[in-house]
Amino acid sequence: MKIIPQSKIWAGLALTALLAAPSLIQAADTKLEARLIWGTNDEKSPNPDHKKVDDALAKKLKAMPFKWNNFFEVNRTNFTLVGTNYTKVVMSKQCSIDVKDSGKAGIKVKMYGQGKEMSRIEKSPLPKGEILAIAGDSKNESAWLITIKRTE
8 A cells, every 4th residue: 555645635635626716716697787778859759669768877877978868768688798708789770789797897898880880898897786888879969878787
């Protein structure tokens, strides 16, 4: 019977723990909500399916440097970021976003309009309750924007 020194046993256990660590230290999935919103100074949307955003979100948007008084929700979707790859989120026929966990409780977003990249933004951290807003111009002195917030 061969006796293995205790230091080699501990070294072997430490190496096993280090090799297993990446699978044990996985980032939690990030749950988010994205809203496609139309900003305008008109009192009503020409589309009856569009609903005014809730008062809490309207207040946050009006506190930002946007020039519009009214905001209408076009679409809303919930999605989950898994790992560190981009997740594609289709907001409408003309608009989509790619969203990625940037670490440190933050996200990176690429916004596309009519298939072309319009903007990139990173928010780190993005605490629960805070929104990230990305805007793009539209015709008739209006705009469309996407808000993203954590839902977890």
